[in-house]
Amino acid sequence: MSDYSWVIWIPVLPLASFLLLGLFNRYFRKEPIAAYIGMLSLGIAWVLSLYTAYQYYFVSGIQNGKYIPYLPFRWEWLQFSDHLSIELGTLIDPVSVMMLVVVTTISFMVQIYSRGYMHGDSGFARFYAYLSLFSFSMLSLVLANNLFQIYIFWELVGVSSFLLIGYYFEKPSAIAASKKAFIVTRFADFFFLTGILLIGYFAGTFDIETLNSMQTLKWIGAHPGPVFMGLSAVTWALILIFIGGAGKSAMFPLHIWLPDAMEGPTPVSALIHAATMVVAGVFLVARLFPLYYFTGDGFTLRIVAVVGAFSALFAAVIALTQEDIKRVLAYSTMSQIGYMMMALGVSGYEGHEGMGYMAGMFHLFTHAMFKALLFLAAGIIIHAVHSNYMKDMGGLKKYLPVTHWMFLFAALAISGIPPFAGFYSKDEILHAAFKYNTIIWFTGFFVAGLTAFYMFRLFFRIFYNGERTYEHPPKENSKFMLFPVVFLGILTISAGWIFTPFSLYVSPTREPFSYEVHYFSPLVLGSVLVALTGIGLAYLMYYKPTDYPSRVARAFGKLYFWAKNKFYVDEFYLFVTKKIIFDKIARPFAWFDRHVVDGMMNAIGNTTLWISEKIKFIQSGRMQEYGMYFIYGVVFLVMVYYFFNF
Amino acid sequence: MIEGISIQLILTFTTLLFFIGLYGFLTRTNLIGMLISLELMLNSEAVNFVAFNQYLYPGKLQGSIFSLFIIALAAAETALALAIILQVFKMTGSTDVKEVKDLKY
Numbered sequence: 182m183s184d185y186s187w188v189i190w191i192p193v194l195p196l197a198s199f200l201l202l203g204l205f206n207r208y209f210r211k212e213p214i215a216a217y218i219g220m221l222s223l224g225i226a227w228v229l230s231l232y233t234a235y236q237y238y239f240v241s242g243i244q245n246g247k248y249i250p251y252l253p254f255r256w257e258w259l260q261f262s263d264h265l266s267i268e269l270g271t272l273i274d275p276v277s278v279m280m281l282v283v284v285t286t287i288s289f290m291v292q293i294y295s296r297g298y299m300h301g302d303s304g305f306a307r308f309y310a311y312l313s314l315f316s317f318s319m320l321s322l323v324l325a326n327n328l329f330q331i332y333i334f335w336e337l338v339g340v341s342s343f344l345l346i347g348y349y350f351e352k353p354s355a356i357a358a359s360k361k362a363f364i365v366t367r368f369a370d371f372f373f374l375t376g377i378l379l380i381g382y383f384a385g386t387f388d389i390e391t392l393n394s395m396q397t398l399k400w401i402g403a404h405p406g407p408v409f410m411g412l413s414a415v416t417w418a419l420i421l422i423f424i425g426g427a428g429k430s431a432m433f434p435l436h437i438w439l440p441d442a443m444e445g446p447t448p449v450s451a452l453i454h455a456a457t458m459v460v461a462g463v464f465l466v467a468r469l470f471p472l473y474y475f476t477g478d479g480f481t482l483r484i485v486a487v488v489g490a491f492s493a494l495f496a497a498v499i500a501l502t503q504e505d506i507k508r509v510l511a512y513s514t515m516s517q518i519g520y521m522m523m524a525l526g527v528s529g530y531e532g533h534e535g536m537g538y539m540a541g542m543f544h545l546f547t548h549a550m551f552k553a554l555l556f557l558a559a560g561i562i563i564h565a566v567h568s569n570y571m572k573d574m575g576g577l578k579k580y581l582p583v584t585h586w587m588f589l590f591a592a593l594a595i596s597g598i599p600p601f602a603g604f605y606s607k608d609e610i611l612h613a614a615f616k617y618n619t620i621i622w623f624t625g626f627f628v629a630g631l632t633a634f635y636m637f638r639l640f641f642r643i644f645y646n647g648e649r650t651y652e653h654p655p656k657e658n659s660k661f662m663l664f665p666v667v668f669l670g671i672l673t674i675s676a677g678w679i680f681t682p683f684s685l686y687v688s689p690t691r692e693p694f695s696y697e698v699h700y701f702s703p704l705v706l707g708s709v710l711v712a713l714t715g716i717g718l719a720y721l722m723y724y725k726p727t728d729y730p731s732r733v734a735r736a737f738g739k740l741y742f743w744a745k746n747k748f749y750v751d752e753f754y755l756f757v758t759k760k761i762i763f764d765k766i767a768r769p770f771a772w773f774d775r776h777v778v779d780g781m782m783n784a785i786g787n788t789t790l791w792i793s794e795k796i797k798f799i800q801s802g803r804m805q806e807y808g809m810y811f812i813y814g815v816v817f818l819v820m821v822y823y824f825f826n827f
Numbered sequence: 828m829i830e831g832i833s834i835q836l837i838l839t840f841t842t843l844l845f846f847i848g849l850y851g852f853l854t855r856t857n858l859i860g861m862l863i864s865l866e867l868m869l870n871s872e873a874v875n876f877v878a879f880n881q882y883l884y885p886g887k888l889q890g891s892i893f894s895l896f897i898i899a900l901a902a903a904e905t906a907l908a909l910a911i912i913l914q915v916f917k918m919t920g921s922t923d924v925k926e927v928k929d930l931k932y
Contacts, residue, residue: 257887802928804861805853812849 185253185273188233188324191226191281195288195316198222202310215306216296219313223292226320227285230278237278238686248691250274250390252326264385272326272389275687276467279542280323283549284457286672288316290665291452294557297659298448298564308348312452315341319457323464327387328377328422331465335373335429338458339366345453346445358441365438369428376421383414393471401476416477423466423485430462431515432522433492437751439515443507443569447560450507455514455556456549463521463545470538470689474530486526486617490624493519495748497631501638502734502745505569506559509639510552513595516628517548523625524610527617528689533696535689537617540609543683547602547676551594554669558588561662562643565655571639575646575726580655583663585644587670592640594673596633596712602677605698608705609683615704629708633715641723834882837874844871858912858922865908866901873897 198219202209209215242248255270292312299308318337325331340363347359381387383406384397391397406414424435431439442454453459466473466485473482493516500512521541528537561584566573578585594601597608607629614622657663680686685693699705722729734741743749844867851864873894880890912922919926 260887260889804924804927808853812853 185233185236185251185271187229188271188273188281189254191229191233191285192317192320192324194222194226195313195320199310199313199317202306202313206306206310209306212296212300212305215309216292219309220289220292220296222313223285223289223316226316227289230281230285233273234278234282237273237275242275242278243693246692248275248693250691252390255326265381265387267329267387268327269330270326271324273324275691276464276542277323279546279687280464281320283546284316284319284323287452287456287549287553288312288319290553290557290669291448294451294560294662294665295446295448297661298560299446300659304348308345308446311341311344311348312449315345315453315458319461322461326389328380328389328392329387331468332370332374332377335425335461336370338453338461339363339370339429342366342442342453342458345449346442348446348449349444352444355444358438358444362438362442365435366428369425369435372421373425373428376418376423376425379414379418379421383418389468392469398471398475401472405477412480413477415472416480419469419473419476419481420484422469423462423481423488426462426465427488428462429465430459430518430522431492432462432488432519433495434750436492436496436515437754440508440511440747443505443511447507447556447563450511451553451556451560454511455552459514459518460521460545460549463518463525463541466522466525467538467542470525470528471530473525474528474689482526482528484526486523486621489519489522489524489526490614490621491519492516493523493628494624494631495519497628497635498744499747500635501631502741504571506562506571506574506639506643507556507569509635510555510559513555513632513635514552516632517544517552517595520607520610520625520628521545521548523621524613527614527621530689532690532692532694535684535694536609536696537613538689539684539687540606540613542687543680544603544606544610546680546683547594547606547673550669550676551591551602551673554587554591554666554673555595557662557666557669558584558591561657561666562655564662565657566651571642574643574649576644576649577655578644580651581644581657583657584666587666587673588640588644590670590673592636594677595636596716597629597708598712598716599700599709600674600678602673602675604709605677605681606683608698608708611708612704626708626711630711630715633712634719637716637719638723641719645724647726829881834878837878837882841871841875841878844868844874856924858915858924858927861924862905862908862912866905869897869901869904873901 198221201218202215209218236242237248237251251273253271253273255268258267258269260266292309295308295312299305302308315338318334318341322331322334322338325334343359343363346362347355349355377387380392383404384392384401386392386397401415405416408414409417412420426432428435439454439459443450445454473479473485496512496516496519500509500516503509503512521544524537524541524544526537528535528539528541561581562574562577563569565581566577568574590601594603597604599605611622611625611629614625681698682695685695688694721727722733746752848864848867848871851867852861855861855864876890876894876897880887884890915927916922
């Protein structure tokens with residue numbers, strides 16, 4: 182039996198690297214040193230995470246047929262009352278171990294990649310410092326054993342995301358994007374905090390293990406707290422927590438920051454806005470899954486399922502029309518996270534009922550690999566042709582052969598073609614959704630087709646679509662950039678069948694169970710067929726330059742135009758904030774504040790001033806005299822107290 | 828908990844420290860001297876916090892955390908006070924406390 186005390190090093194090493202690089206920035210002018218410090222710390226953290234995973238899943242995690250949680254560290258931090266306190270601690274359970282592996286793998290790969298991508302940038306050490314800060318916060322978030330600790334690191338990942346999106350701080354669009362991301366997620370976090378406080382008040386604890394224990398769940402079931410609009414207080418708390426998660430995970434309607442976040446450097450998009458931070462919302466729901474499932478008869482989970490399915494569809498439709506390759510990938514990320522949310526929402530609890538949960542986590546795992554790969558490959562392409570736009574690309578297969586193959590694998594994976602990773606996770610999601618509700622399943626099924634189409638639209642337009650001459654022939658010249666891409670490519674091909682059945686590792690009850698992949702069931706054949714149809718259509722339209730795309734766009738008319746303008750959600754938000762909140766509410770308040778509130782304060786101040794003018798001659802101005810008077814006063818009061826015993 | 832040292836001993840020490848600081852604050856005429864005396868008083872409180880925490884509630888952290896707050900506060904306060912003293916020195920050419928009695932006007 183092991184005590185897992187080494188896990189503390191997994192977040193601490195990136196923190197050390199952040200402090201070193203951040204505080205002594207100017208001493209790391211030489212690029213390789215800064216990069217190797219970052220890589221070394223993350224590399225060790227990665228190895229430790231793999232070792233933890235090995236220990237947990239294969240050696241000491243299972244006892245009596247069930248994964249048991251380990252709490253290697255646990256300190257009481259703040260005590261509010263006899264029952265309610267905030268701890269600092271680490272919780273090792275199947276979900277957190279899986280997330281450790283995902284976060285460290287992607288972070289490590291991105292650290293290596295950035296050595297090539299950021300080469301020659303003036304803020305090189307700063308970039309590595311921010312990356313390490315992010316890794317530290319994300320890993321601590323994953324390991325947290327209570328909701329408050331999750332909240333603290335939740336904000337810290339928000340800050341590091343803000344810093345990294347605004348990394349090119351001389352670019353106004355990057356500044357605007359970073360502000361937008363921060364404000365939107367902060368807005369959602371406000372609900373998250375309210376939810377946590379409600380949970381603390383009505384369930385009496387912040388501790389995740391206690392919250393998810395059957396005892397607490399029964400207690401909550403018996404004492405649901407006051408009812409508001411037909412829902413109990415704890416249900417409301419869970420809804421609010423889900424809003425927080427939706428903000429971070431870019432679910433509709435809080436998704437508007439994610440596409441703009443693409444202003445950050447591409448490795449950042451791969452790390453934060455594709456693989457790790459944006460799945461924090463999914464992670465949060467998964468963390469509290471028993472609570473979600475048993476409170477209010479799973480009402481919140483239905484919301485999660487509907488929001489997830491709708492976001493998946495919404496984002497996929499927008500992704501069809503975008504021209505900037507990173508934005509296509511951003512919307513695709515949003516769509517895939519919608520998938521994961523949907524999977525959690527449709528999941529049951531015990532045994533095979535828990536397939537949805539398992540599939541959501543599996544998809545999180547595989548999606549992290551292939552989406553990070555797609556972004557890193559996109560980074561190579563952008564680096565090579567110096568543009569984000571598809572119209573500046575085409576025929577790149579000749580110039581970027583390795584990237585071409587890896588991009589192809591990732592695109593096949595995200596489309597759900599066997600034997601690539603995405604197939605295994607996506608089909609389990611569709612299976613679970615089919616059992617739950619036909620409409621939700623059909624949404625997922627349709628989105629699978631759309632996904633295949635827009636991914637291959639991207640693929641064909643970048644690598645084929647006729648010949649093209651470039652002023653500077655693009656080439657893959659950095660081995661630091663190629664290595665992570667190839668490594669993730671191998672994972673994309675193999676992760677699916679290696680880790681099937683994933684329910685041996687992660688399940689809602691923590692009891693491993695096994696299932697068979699039915700390769701030839703109608704559901705699987707159907708979803709593979711729809712993906713192939715999407716690919717086929719993309720091939721027809723984009724393999725060679727044709728006029729089909731513009732004809733199809735015209736055929737869809739308004740719908741195409743709306744999707745291209747992202748359904749005007751941004752404009753709607755601007756309208757609400759600028760025209761309604763600023764003009765109609767904030768301005769009158771500002772007037773009231775300036776004239777009435779300030780007026781009263783000024784009157785009080787002026788009166789005080791006037792009186793002091795009159796009476797200040799009483800005082801000597803010698804400080805030590807005042808001190809003596811003060812002490813006389815204290816002594817006098819003590820004596821009064823002592824003799825008269827008040 | 829330190830072996831062989833009772834809490835009374837520590838409290839005696841901090842009380843002494845506090846009153847030395849108080850005496851210094853009341854008798855010094857130099858502003859910097861007064862500031863140093865003030866710091867003595869603050870630090871005696873910080874030690875008190877740690878001592879009470881360790882002897883009365885071992886295993887909890889609040890007292891230690893508060894002494895950390897006190898240290899941070901003291902640093903901030905020193906920075907502010909020194910800035911004021913510097914200005915006083917620029918205005919009057921000395922750091923004598925008697926020089927600043929006109930500040931009330």
